[in-house]
Amino acid sequence: MTQPDRLDWTGRSLEVEIGPVAHGGHCVARHEGRVLFVRHALPGEKALVQVTEDNGGSFCRADAITVHTPSPDRVSPPCPLAAPGECGGCDWQHASPAAQRALKATVVMEQLQRIAGLDREVTVEELPGGSLDWRSRVRLAVGQGGRAGLRAHRSHRVIPLRDCAIALPGALEPVLNRSWKPGTELEVAKDGTGQVHVAEIRKDRPPRIMIGEGLAHEHAAGRDWRLASGGFWQVHPAAADTFAQVVDDWAQAPVGGTAWDLYGGVGLFGSVLARQVGPTGSVLVIESSKRAVVDGTANLADLPQVRLRVGRVERVLGSAELRAERPDVVVLDPPRKGAGKDVVAAVAAAGPDRVVHIACDPAALARDVGLFATHGYRLAELRAFDAFPNTHHMECIALLTR
Template sequence: MQAEPTTSLVGEEYEVEIGPVAHGGHCIARTAEGQVLFVRHALPGERVVARVTEGEEGARFLRADAVRILEASKDRIEAPCPFAGPGRCGGCDWQHAKPGAQRRLKADVLAEQLRRLAGLTPEEAGWDGTVVPAEGDKLPAGEVPQWRTRVQYAVDAEGHAGLRRHRSHEVERIDHCMIAAPGVSELGIEKHEWAGMESVEAIAATGSQDRQVILTPRPGGRLPLVELDKPVSVMRVDEKAGGVHRVHGRPFVRERADGRTHRVGAGGFWQVHPKAADTLVTAVMQGLLPRKGEMALDLYCGVGLFAGALADRLGDKGAVLGIESGKRAVEDARHNLADFPRVRIEQGKVESVLPRTGITEVDLIVLDPPRAGAGRDTVKHLASLRARRIAYVACDPAALARDLGYFGESGYRVRMLRAFDLFPMTHHVECVAILEPAAKGS
């Protein structure tokens, strides 16, 4: 039997009252008929005209943009970026909200995810309910912190650099990005043509003058003549093999955090906000309170930021095992931690490598998993190691809450949780949760 054709509702407009914020940079509303809308560019309590951007009749929900504001929230401001708004650049979700309101929205999302997925109130999670701005980011409404030290520009068919529109491959041409760090802006990526390129990533390291541009060509694309406004190393990504080829300059940048310099190879992960690495290391170490001579794990360890911080505090008799799946990151981590003889870095997925180590007990664990989280099986294994404290670093509230629920099932409780606004203007929030074994009978 042939399925009946569905009718697209894209372009339809509804006058709605905006409800609570939801995870993902939008708010929830309902039409007069009860249809759920996920509405961007709106704020709770507003009355708006919402235009559907995705969805069809019979869908569980529709996506929409607020195209006219009928009754505005007191937290609304004019978006400072000329490229923000319905149908424009998708990089910033909350340009239209005051800075304090942005943090309250993120706190509301985190609290809702904790309640729904982990069964925890803020008080039970040891959280004061606030999202804290990074040092220097607490600015008046209308002023934008220039925090993004790594910007990946998309390139359109004519070779112009821009940023992707929300949930789209279309490129919004820009002449500058307001949240880009000065070291990125000074490269002038938007002023140059990038014919044949799929994307251009610009990196401005923190704590050094290192600058890097990584070019990803379209199939058959040839490397353009690169003449940027500042001296910079240029890399080319092989789209078939995924290899990175140096054109000129260093194949890495030097990032500074926790009093140490870290080599980060082309395409390697490093926190984007210039204050993020130090902020997170401080939160993790204050939560774990490492003791001399202890044994620690650093899982999803990247280039060794937390492993180095642990090794420095555990002393000559302490030991750290780091596990990381990325080959280049492992090479960098081993280089960065070469002066710590009791640090070992293993390459592979955590769920595969950790069981092979034969480790049955540790004192401390740090895990900073990808956006999807660690998952039930990995959490269960970690809980079996009986660490006295575990630090969980998370960039996604839903994944964090799910994994905290799994830890709860495995006998651990959340001692403390802190939330940091390391991605201003966006819906993203970074969290550090400190866990410890639950008291018997609790």
């Protein structure tokens, strides 16, 4: 039997009215019964859009090419590469910073309502420093010409850079002024002292430090930190200190108590919990990266109440040792996919009075909040931060109580 031709609008230009914002850095429009996820647009605009990707289902992807009726929130992007067909790093440079935060708040509220069934007002808070010149860590790709750059949106194509509007000033200069091996990737970090570190990433060998010492120096939560420059640290210079303060406010671990710091990295939040429980208490930091645990052990050597364990959180929590432990508070900062059913169940089974959940994806957070609700925990507090200005990303911190 001959199969019908698959519906494919790729390359078509359509006149549409732009609807509400959606999670992922685009807005929703509709045409002939199909949904279009449109980038470079804002709610309420009328625009000519071009379909960039269509897999034949109920939706396709498009870019706004010409805006006939611009939103009052529209501004000129500070970077010429924040345009259709260009760099995929920034989603919202065409919106004012205040409008960006409002769009992100709408996304968080929609995810909480749709996934967790919660109606809650959300304000996305600005971090110090403005919307440009903030990104301290950048992953670059090297194109066939040997120049480093960023990939186009949903593409492997490398766009060579002269600079980046959201990177910390001077962070990329040592990288963009020289040639590199095509096909490699570069991890660039500018640490809290202003030192730039660059590691070359190849598939056939471990990362190799090309610029700097590979040991980043940071300061947060009242402490100095030293960690591998390619290790996890918040990319916004103000984020680590801000988030640590929220954890300090909400954790309320009792003196002599027990606390867990899951997906703990080098122990930033573990250091906050250690200060709360004091020398007679206990803090367990679980982290899958061996290098992070080595760095964390060195950084927290003055806090004997802190134990650091290497391993996947779900496996360590399932050990006989921890099944017998009852923490007063649990802090968790999972990767973008969130904690998930098994980790949430294990944390709830441990019975902490309070859970502080840090999340960089609002959909994953909403799912985890809903999972915690099935175990008797409610969302008591929520703060959201614009830790990634000009992108669709944000950071949320939730307090869950029994």
